[in-house]
Amino acid sequence: MSPTIHRINKIKISLNENDHNPPHVHVVSPDFIVLINIRTCEVFKGQARPAQINEALTWVKENQEWLLQEWEKRGK
Template sequence: MSTKYRFKNTYRIQLRERDHPPPHVHLTGGGVDVVLSLETVEVMMGRAPPLIIKEALDWVRSHQAQLLEEWQRCYP
């Protein structure tokens, strides 16, 4: 498991090395586990406070190309 971003001292965006398609990251911490699509930059599964989701999606959107490249290295 690789943490890519931490915010608000509670939440993390993680790319998990032994995961499954489609390409995604996990938003965890504070009792949430949300799956965020790397292709569409949307919530695939789970719930979290709207401001937390917004910050996470904004960060994923700005790092989407890098995250997709890393996903492809893990899952050729």
């Protein structure tokens, strides 16, 4: 299980140690699992309706620099 770095209601956002490229976060809810590319702020794996994922996308955009630093620290 990935360590949760942020929560938005029932949505968990996490970064894995030594994960594959591209730099990304895992966004998990009871209804979906998606991977969001940190650099492009786009979903590249999985599916969710825009209404379900917009808050997570906004958070990733607002924290993009920090997330990329964390990605580097965690092994990639």
